[in-house]
Amino acid sequence: MQGIIRTIRDGSGFDILLLGLALLYLIIFSAFPIIYNIIMSLQTVDMFTLTSFNRPFVGLQNYYDIFSQPVARTIFWNTVKFVVLSIVFQLSIGFGLALFFQQDFPGASYLRGLFLAGWIMPALVVGAIWKWLFAGDFGVINYVLTSLGIADDRIFWLSDPNVALYAVIIANIWLGIPFNMILLSVGLASIPRDVYEAAELDGAGAFERFRSITLPLMRAQLGAVISLGVIFTLQQFDLIAALTQGGPADSSNVAQYWSWQFSFQTYEISLGSAVSVLMIIFVIVVAAVYVRSTRHEHSY
Amino acid sequence: MKRVMKWIAAASLFISGAAQAEPVTLDIWTIDRPDQYMYLLKDEFEQSHPDIKLNIKTVQFRDMVNDLARATATGESPDVTYIDNPEVALFASRGLLLDLSPMLAESKVIKKDDIFPGPLSSVTWDGKIYGIPRGANTIALYYNADMFKAKGLDPDNPPKTWDELYAAAKKLNDPAKNIYGLAFSAVATEEGTFQFLPWLQMAGGDYNKVDTEGGIKVLDFWGKLLDEKLASPDTLIRSQFDSTGTFNAGNAAMAISGPWELPRMGREAKFDYRAALLPIPQEGATRASALGEGDNVILAKSEHPKEAFILLEFLYSKMPDVWNRFGFVPAANVKSNDPKTPAIYAVFEESMKYARNRGPHPEWPKISKAIYTAIQSSLTHQSDAKTALGTAQKQIDAVLNK
Numbered sequence: 001m002q003g004i005i006r007t008i009r010d011g012s013g014f015d016i017l018l019l020g021l022a023l024l025y026l027i028i029f030s031a032f033p034i035i036y037n038i039i040m041s042l043q044t045v046d047m048f049t050l051t052s053f054n055r056p057f058v059g060l061q062n063y064y065d066i067f068s069q070p071v072a073r074t075i076f077w078n079t080v081k082f083v084v085l086s087i088v089f090q091l092s093i094g095f096g097l098a099l100f101f102q103q104d105f106p107g108a109s110y111l112r113g114l115f116l117a118g119w120i121m122p123a124l125v126v127g128a129i130w131k132w133l134f135a136g137d138f139g140v141i142n143y144v145l146t147s148l149g150i151a152d153d154r155i156f157w158l159s160d161p162n163v164a165l166y167a168v169i170i171a172n173i174w175l176g177i178p179f180n181m182i183l184l185s186v187g188l189a190s191i192p193r194d195v196y197e198a199a200e201l202d203g204a205g206a207f208e209r210f211r212s213i214t215l216p217l218m219r220a221q222l223g224a225v226i227s228l229g230v231i232f233t234l235q236q237f238d239l240i241a242a243l244t245q246g247g248p249a250d251s252s253n254v255a256q257y258w259s260w261q262f263s264f265q266t267y268e269i270s271l272g273s274a275v276s277v278l279m280i281i282f283v284i285v286v287a288a289v290y291v292r293s294t295r296h297e298h299s300y
Numbered sequence: 301m302k303r304v305m306k307w308i309a310a311a312s313l314f315i316s317g318a319a320q321a322e323p324v325t326l327d328i329w330t331i332d333r334p335d336q337y338m339y340l341l342k343d344e345f346e347q348s349h350p351d352i353k354l355n356i357k358t359v360q361f362r363d364m365v366n367d368l369a370r371a372t373a374t375g376e377s378p379d380v381t382y383i384d385n386p387e388v389a390l391f392a393s394r395g396l397l398l399d400l401s402p403m404l405a406e407s408k409v410i411k412k413d414d415i416f417p418g419p420l421s422s423v424t425w426d427g428k429i430y431g432i433p434r435g436a437n438t439i440a441l442y443y444n445a446d447m448f449k450a451k452g453l454d455p456d457n458p459p460k461t462w463d464e465l466y467a468a469a470k471k472l473n474d475p476a477k478n479i480y481g482l483a484f485s486a487v488a489t490e491e492g493t494f495q496f497l498p499w500l501q502m503a504g505g506d507y508n509k510v511d512t513e514g515g516i517k518v519l520d521f522w523g524k525l526l527d528e529k530l531a532s533p534d535t536l537i538r539s540q541f542d543s544t545g546t547f548n549a550g551n552a553a554m555a556i557s558g559p560w561e562l563p564r565m566g567r568e569a570k571f572d573y574r575a576a577l578l579p580i581p582q583e584g585a586t587r588a589s590a591l592g593e594g595d596n597v598i599l600a601k602s603e604h605p606k607e608a609f610i611l612l613e614f615l616y617s618k619m620p621d622v623w624n625r626f627g628f629v630p631a632a633n634v635k636s637n638d639p640k641t642p643a644i645y646a647v648f649e650e651s652m653k654y655a656r657n658r659g660p661h662p663e664w665p666k667i668s669k670a671i672y673t674a675i676q677s678s679l680t681h682q683s684d685a686k687t688a689l690g691t692a693q694k695q696i697d698a699v700l701n702k
Binding site: 046047048049050052070135136137138156158159160161244245246247248249250251264265266267268 | 365366369370372373394478487488489532533534535536537546551665666669673676677679680682691
């Protein structure tokens with residue numbers, strides 16, 4: 001007994017204890033749900049058999065069913081567009097703002113803090129506000145566009161199948177910018193000033209300094225922000241639920257919302273699980289990139 | 301340790317002893333807020349039945365099916381719950397609800413024959429009755445009589461056929477003043493199916509037969525309303541409540557929705573609003589109307605089925621008051637006590653006679669999804685009405701023939 005206490009207090013037992021706690025946590029809250037989800041995606045599951053493991057095993061039939069749905073193609077490309085466009089704009093605008101607030105002007109840090117307001121708000125609230133902005137007949141955006149003469153006629157942002165997906169993407173970009181900006185600001189602040197001064201003395205212009213100092217030294221942060229962005233974007237559910245619910249006619253439907261529709265609208269829980277397993281596989285790949293990029297961080 | 305066990309034994313003895321003397325407590329699930337139906341009736345019931353107590357829990361409407369399914373799987377289901385009409389078959393077909401037929405046969409309060417055919421069919425599965433409608437609702441055409449007068453239409457003679465509806469919508473439509481002719485909902489949820497089915501049934505067809513000439517006619521008609529902007533393009537994403545909101549605000553001259561709109565309409569609509577039966581395809585065509593609202597059911601595992609049925613009888617006996625107190629249309633042939641907005645009440649009461657149930661089918665959500673998907677893909681011109689309905693029919697057949 002004494003020996004155990006001693007090793008836990010200041011021996012290898014302490015390490016094992018810490019490791020054990022972390023592992024236990026991961027197994028209960030991450031591994032178990034993921035494995036349970038994978039099992040469900042290989043079975044026929046409805047609401048009434050959720051609690052028992054004894055369900056008919058159907059192999060990859062659920063995956064086949066998903067891909068043979070006529071909307072599968074639309075949803076795949078919608079998801080790609082949703083993720084890629086969201087990330088590209090969140091990152092570039094966020095990076096631009098981070099560089100802007102890096103400049104020394106009065107109130108810079110306060111204003112930067114204020115930007116977080118958007119990130120703090122729940123996505124459902126953000127969705128409700130954007131819904132008012134986007135509203136076809138009486139929306140603020142349409143009012144501005146038509147009174148400035150930019151658009152001749154109202155744009156039905158949320159009910160025009162050619163536009164709805166982009167409306168959701170615009171709202172999602174807005175929502176993600178503050179997070180990108182803050183993380184990148186932290187990265188920018190950690191770059192030593194003297195490197196820039198040395199470069200300036202050697203005659204490097206502003207663009208040259210950005211290209212050969214800022215970008216390479218921000219590699220780790222950029223990698224992290226991009227991978228977290230992919231994960232957050234694939235998690236984005238509330239905004240879609242609040243704005244278009246995937247409609248009209250699935251024109252703004254994306255994988256995560258589709259999975260929810262299967263599980264909770266038509267109660268085809270195994271199909272919903274199959275969609276989410278495919279998403280998990282993709283996220284694992286992205287997470288691997290993220291882990292690599294943070295490992296890079298320690299090396300300098 | 302031993303002492304603890306003793307304590308527990310003593311405590312449990314005490315509790316079971318006390319329970320015998322105490323009244324029966326029924327666990328009730330409802331979708332009501334504390335100012336609605338079940339909560340308002342709780343006190344009245346407990347006063348007239350001192351031996352039965354009610355323990356009410358509110359479940360969100362959209363979570364009800366999931367929560368109830370999980371509860372029945374883990375054995376924590378309530379004694380009595382609300383279930384939305386089209387979902388009764390799902391639970392009844394799995395033997396999770398109590399067959400009320402024997403108790404109903406002896407009941408002095410509930411007469412099966414008084415219940416309207418639509419509501420009755422919604423609680424019937426395989427010839428047995430599994431629930432008692434708590435009320436009903438259906439849809440009708442609301443119209444702004446002031447706008448009718450302003451545009452030279454006769455407010456005492458609202459549109460009766462689809463052609464008349466189209467003509468009226470066209471006349472009332474006034475983009476310069478932000479007024480659409482008609483507001484309705486073709487949203488991609490159960491609500492879209494709910495609004496569409498009566499049109500299909502009037503034109504020939506039903507939930508199990510959608511790829512009909514009539515079905516194409518409905519979708520083409522709806523498409524015409526949207527394409528000519530007689531109804532807002534947002535019809536595709538607006539719920540019935542949101543659509544009718546534009547009517548209340550004076551931005552639509554007519555609206556198709558149900559009696560649940562009336563409390564808000566009374567507060568917000570600053571004009572003479574009236575209601576008419578849902579227009580029919582042409583003179584002499586059969587009428588149909590949607591059937592909404594839900595039912596009170598007893599779970600098969602309930603330990604107090606007798607007391608639960610007493611509660612159901614009590615709730616049913618309130619049918620003459622449901623219009624005034626809760627905004628439901630009576631689901632049975634009873635005389636309402638001095639109904640508010642009598643003219644509109646009369647329209648909904650007549651409409652109720654034509655109300656048809658959705659289904660019943662245990663996999664109703666899949667059928668419904670096939671239908672609202674067809675509506676949406678046709679109205680957005682991703683496919684023509686015929687193709688869209690053909691696709692839906694295939695999906696529906698796959699569900700029905702399983």
